[in-house]
Amino acid sequence: MxxxxxxxxxxxxxxxxxxxxxxxxxxxxxxxxxxxxxxxxxxxxxxxxxxxxxxxxxxxxxxxxxxxxxxxxxxxxxxxxxxxxxxxxxxxxxxxxxxxxxxxxxxxxxxxxxxxxxxxxxxxxxxxxxxxxxxxxxxxxxxxxxxxxxxxxxxxxxxxxxxxxxxxxxxxxxxxxxxxxxxxxxxxxxxxxxxxxxxxxxxxxxxxxxxxxxxxxSLAATEPIRLHSDADYEEQFRLHLTRSVSQCLRSRTTVTAELSGGLDSSTIVCIADRIRGNENQSLIETISYFDTDEPSGDERPYIAMVEQQRDKVGQHISFADFRRLHQSTELQPLTTPFQASPGRFAHNLQRQSIIHQALRDLNSRVLLSGLGGDEFLGGVPYGAPEIADHLFAYRFVAGAKSLLAWSIARQQTIWSCWEEVSALLRAQRLPTSMLESPETAFPWLLQQRSSETGVFTEFSDWPALTPSQLTYEWLRSKLASQFTIAGTPLFGGTETRYPLLDLSLFRFLASIPRDQVLRAGERRRLQRRALHGIVPAGILTRRTKWFGLREAHELLRSESANEVLAQDWLTSGLFFDMKLLRQAHRNIVTGNPGPALPLQMAIALEQWLRKQVEQGTIATPTPRSA
CATH class of the missing domain: 3.60.20.10 (Aminohydrolase, N-terminal nucleophile (Ntn) domain)
Incomplete structure (x- = not known):
C-alpha cells in the first residue's frame, strides 16, 4: 500500500x-x-x-x-x-x-x-x-x-x-x-x-x-437479481469473479497469490491462470504455508493439485520449521517497531520477515488473498437468511420446508434454528440487536455496557434490507472492522489485494436468492457449480479446511505464558477477572478444551498496555474496583 x-x-x-x-x-x-x-x-x-x-x-x-x-x-x-x-x-x-x-x-x-x-x-x-x-x-x-x-x-x-x-x-x-x-x-x-x-x-x-x-x-440501493436458470447464475458469478481478479492482476511487477489448498485461494489462482492464459502472459507466482505439527495441517496434497494443474510449483513455507527455530520468542511482546494496536508478538515480526523475503525473491509487490470467501461465498452453514427471506416475502410453506431442511442438515432442533431466524427478523426492526453479545462469551471477560451505536446504525440503510442483505451487510461490517484493527504492516513494499471483496461481486452475491449461494447440506453451492472444470475436482469436493488451533494451545502451555500470568496485570479489574482467566488457562494447560485464541489475545493486550504506559503514550488506566 x-x-x-x-x-x-x-x-x-x-x-x-x-x-x-x-x-x-x-x-x-x-x-x-x-x-x-x-x-x-x-x-x-x-x-x-x-x-x-x-x-x-x-x-x-x-x-x-x-x-x-x-x-x-x-x-x-x-x-x-x-x-x-x-x-x-x-x-x-x-x-x-x-x-x-x-x-x-x-x-x-x-x-x-x-x-x-x-x-x-x-x-x-x-x-x-x-x-x-x-x-x-x-x-x-x-x-x-x-x-x-x-x-x-x-x-x-x-x-x-x-x-x-x-x-x-x-x-x-x-x-x-x-x-x-x-x-x-x-x-x-x-x-x-x-x-x-x-x-x-x-x-x-x-x-x-x-x-x-x-x-x-449502502447495499440498500441494490435491486434483487433474479435470473432464469442455475446456469445463468453460474455464468454471472464467473463474469464478476473474473473481472475482479483481472483488476487485481494489474501490476508492473510479479503478482503472487496465497495458495493454501482451500477453495478460495485455489479459485483465485485458477481464475488468474485463465486470464493470463487468454492474454498469453506468464502465470502468477504462488506462496503456500503448511504445518506438519497440526492435525490435518499439512495442506500440501491439496496445494499440489493446483500446482499440478498449472504445471508450476510455488514457494512453500513450513510453519512447523519456523516454530522450532523461534520457540524462545513465542509469547514475547513485540516492542520494535512501536505498535499502536495490540495483538502482535515478537514471532509475528519474524514470521512476516520470512514471507516478506520470499516476495522480494520473486520480485513481487502484489499479494492476492482469499479473505472474504468464507463470509460471502457460503462457507459458513448458516440457514437463517434463507428461511427469513421466505417469511419476509410471505412464502410460509417454503419457509417451513427450509426450516426443516436446515434443522436436519445441522443436526439442530427446529426450535434452535428458529431462534436464529427470529434474531435475524428482529435485527431488521432493531439493527442494534446484532451488537448484543452473549453475557457469558468468556466468563473471565468483564462486561462493558455501551449505548454508542451511532456509526453502526449509519453504516447501512438497515430497515431497507432483506434478511439476506442484512446478513451480508453485517458481514461487511465485521470484515471492515478487521482491517481497522489489524495494525500497520510490519514491512512496507507490498500491497495485498482481495479479489473476493470486490464491491460488484459483493453486490451480486447479496442480491441473488440465498439458496443459490448455499442451501441446507450444500455449502458454497454456487462457487462449486460455477468453477467445475476450472478448479481441481479434489478441492471443489473437499469438505473441511485446516485451521491452526493446536499452535494456540501450545503457546499457552509455554513457560513464557506461565510467567506472564503469574504477574500482576494492569488490565485486572478493567477488562478481566484474573481469577477466572487463570482458571481458564489452567484448564488448557491440563488438556481440557477452551478458547485459546481469546486467552492469547488477553496476554497480548496486557503486554501491549504495559509498554504503552511505560512509554507514556497512554495514561495508566484505573480499574473499576479502584
Whole structure:
C-alpha cells in the first residue's frame, strides 16, 4: 500500500509549513518507499508516499486540478466504467487519481458513491475551504484522524498520530472490549483521541467546526437479481469473479497469490491462470504455508493439485520449521517497531520477515488473498437468511420446508434454528440487536455496557434490507472492522489485494436468492457449480479446511505464558477477572478444551498496555474496583 497523511489548521489564518509535514512524512516513508512529496497549502498540508504497483502511468501527488487537490492511496475496480463515462480512450490511459478527481469535479459530494475499489483519499477544496476524507466500503485501506482544538491530523497509519500527539493519550476501554466480542470497530481505535474514518463514509472538515461524517454507499440501493436458470447464475458469478481478479492482476511487477489448498485461494489462482492464459502472459507466482505439527495441517496434497494443474510449483513455507527455530520468542511482546494496536508478538515480526523475503525473491509487490470467501461465498452453514427471506416475502410453506431442511442438515432442533431466524427478523426492526453479545462469551471477560451505536446504525440503510442483505451487510461490517484493527504492516513494499471483496461481486452475491449461494447440506453451492472444470475436482469436493488451533494451545502451555500470568496485570479489574482467566488457562494447560485464541489475545493486550504506559503514550488506566 501507499500512504497518505496531512494537517488541517482549525484557524485558517494559521499556515502549515514544511517543518510541520517533515516528521509526518518520514514516519510513513516505509509504506511508500518509491517516491513522495508534500505540499503546504495555507492552512492545509498534504503528504503522499508512493508504492508504485499499477500498470497505469503514475502521477505525482499531491495532485491538482483547478482549485482542488487530492492525495490518493489505493486503486479503482470500476476504472473501465469511469473511462467510458468520461469519454477517455485507452491510449490516453488517465491514472486512477485523475479519474477520482474528475468524479469529484463533476459530481461533488455525490462522486464518492460512483467510485469502487480499495482506497483511502483526501480532497482539499481551496475555493470552499472544505476537506474530505473517504474510505472504501470494505474498509480495505485504513485512514485515521486525530483532532484537537488546534488542528486535525490524518494518516494511513495509526502510529504517527500516536507518537506525534506529544502528550499522553487515553485508553478507549469500549474499543478494547470489542476486540473480545462480535461487535465491529468501525470508527474507534485504542485511543479516545484518535478515530478511524468509517468504511463507506466520507468525513467532511471545515475550519472551526467539528468533523461531519456521511455514508456514501449502502447495499440498500441494490435491486434483487433474479435470473432464469442455475446456469445463468453460474455464468454471472464467473463474469464478476473474473473481472475482479483481472483488476487485481494489474501490476508492473510479479503478482503472487496465497495458495493454501482451500477453495478460495485455489479459485483465485485458477481464475488468474485463465486470464493470463487468454492474454498469453506468464502465470502468477504462488506462496503456500503448511504445518506438519497440526492435525490435518499439512495442506500440501491439496496445494499440489493446483500446482499440478498449472504445471508450476510455488514457494512453500513450513510453519512447523519456523516454530522450532523461534520457540524462545513465542509469547514475547513485540516492542520494535512501536505498535499502536495490540495483538502482535515478537514471532509475528519474524514470521512476516520470512514471507516478506520470499516476495522480494520473486520480485513481487502484489499479494492476492482469499479473505472474504468464507463470509460471502457460503462457507459458513448458516440457514437463517434463507428461511427469513421466505417469511419476509410471505412464502410460509417454503419457509417451513427450509426450516426443516436446515434443522436436519445441522443436526439442530427446529426450535434452535428458529431462534436464529427470529434474531435475524428482529435485527431488521432493531439493527442494534446484532451488537448484543452473549453475557457469558468468556466468563473471565468483564462486561462493558455501551449505548454508542451511532456509526453502526449509519453504516447501512438497515430497515431497507432483506434478511439476506442484512446478513451480508453485517458481514461487511465485521470484515471492515478487521482491517481497522489489524495494525500497520510490519514491512512496507507490498500491497495485498482481495479479489473476493470486490464491491460488484459483493453486490451480486447479496442480491441473488440465498439458496443459490448455499442451501441446507450444500455449502458454497454456487462457487462449486460455477468453477467445475476450472478448479481441481479434489478441492471443489473437499469438505473441511485446516485451521491452526493446536499452535494456540501450545503457546499457552509455554513457560513464557506461565510467567506472564503469574504477574500482576494492569488490565485486572478493567477488562478481566484474573481469577477466572487463570482458571481458564489452567484448564488448557491440563488438556481440557477452551478458547485459546481469546486467552492469547488477553496476554497480548496486557503486554501491549504495559509498554504503552511505560512509554507514556497512554495514561495508566484505573480499574473499576479502584
Amino acid at each position: 501507499s500512504a497518505i497523511a496531512g494537517i488541517f489548521r482549525r484557524d485558517i489564518r494559521e499556515r502549515v509549513d514544511g517543518d510541520n509535514l517533515r516528521d509526518l512524512e518520514k514516519a510513513i516513508m516505509f509504506l511508500g518507499p518509491d517516491e513522495g512529496s508534500s505540499r503546504a497549502l495555507g492552512p492545509v498540508g498534504l503528504i503522499h508516499r508512493a508504492l508504485n504497483t499499477r500498470t497505469d502511468a503514475t502521477v505525482s501527488q499531491p495532485f491538482r486540478r483547478g482549485t482542488a487537490w487530492i492525495v490518493f492511496d489505493g486503486y479503482l475496480s470500476n476504472r473501465d466504467e469511469l473511462l467510458n463515462r468520461f469519454g477517455h480512450t485507452s491510449r490516453e490511459d488517465p491514472t486512477d487519481v485523475d479519474l477520482v478527481l474528475s468524479c469529484h469535479e463533476k459530481w461533488g459530494l455525490n462522486a464518492f458513491e460512483r467510485i469502487e475499489g480499495a482506497f483511502a483519499f483526501c480532497v482539499w477544496e481551496m475555493a470552499t475551504q472544505r476537506l474530505f476524507l473517504a474510505r472504501d466500503p470494505m474498509g480495505i485501506r485504513p485512514l485515521f484522524l486525530r483532532s484537537d482544538p488546534h488542528q486535525h491530523v490524518w494518516c494511513s497509519a495509526l502510529e504517527p498520530l500516536v507518537l506525534g500527539a506529544n502528550r499522553t493519550l487515553t485508553l478507549n476501554c469500549k474499543h478494547v472490549h470489542k476486540l473480545f466480542t462480535s461487535q465491529p470497530c468501525l470508527d474507534t481505535t485504542c485511543y479516545e483521541e484518535i478515530l478511524a474514518v468509517p468504511p463507506g463514509m466520507v468525513v467532511a472538515l471545515r475550519p472551526e467546526s467539528v468533523p461531519i461524517r456521511r455514508r456514501f454507499w
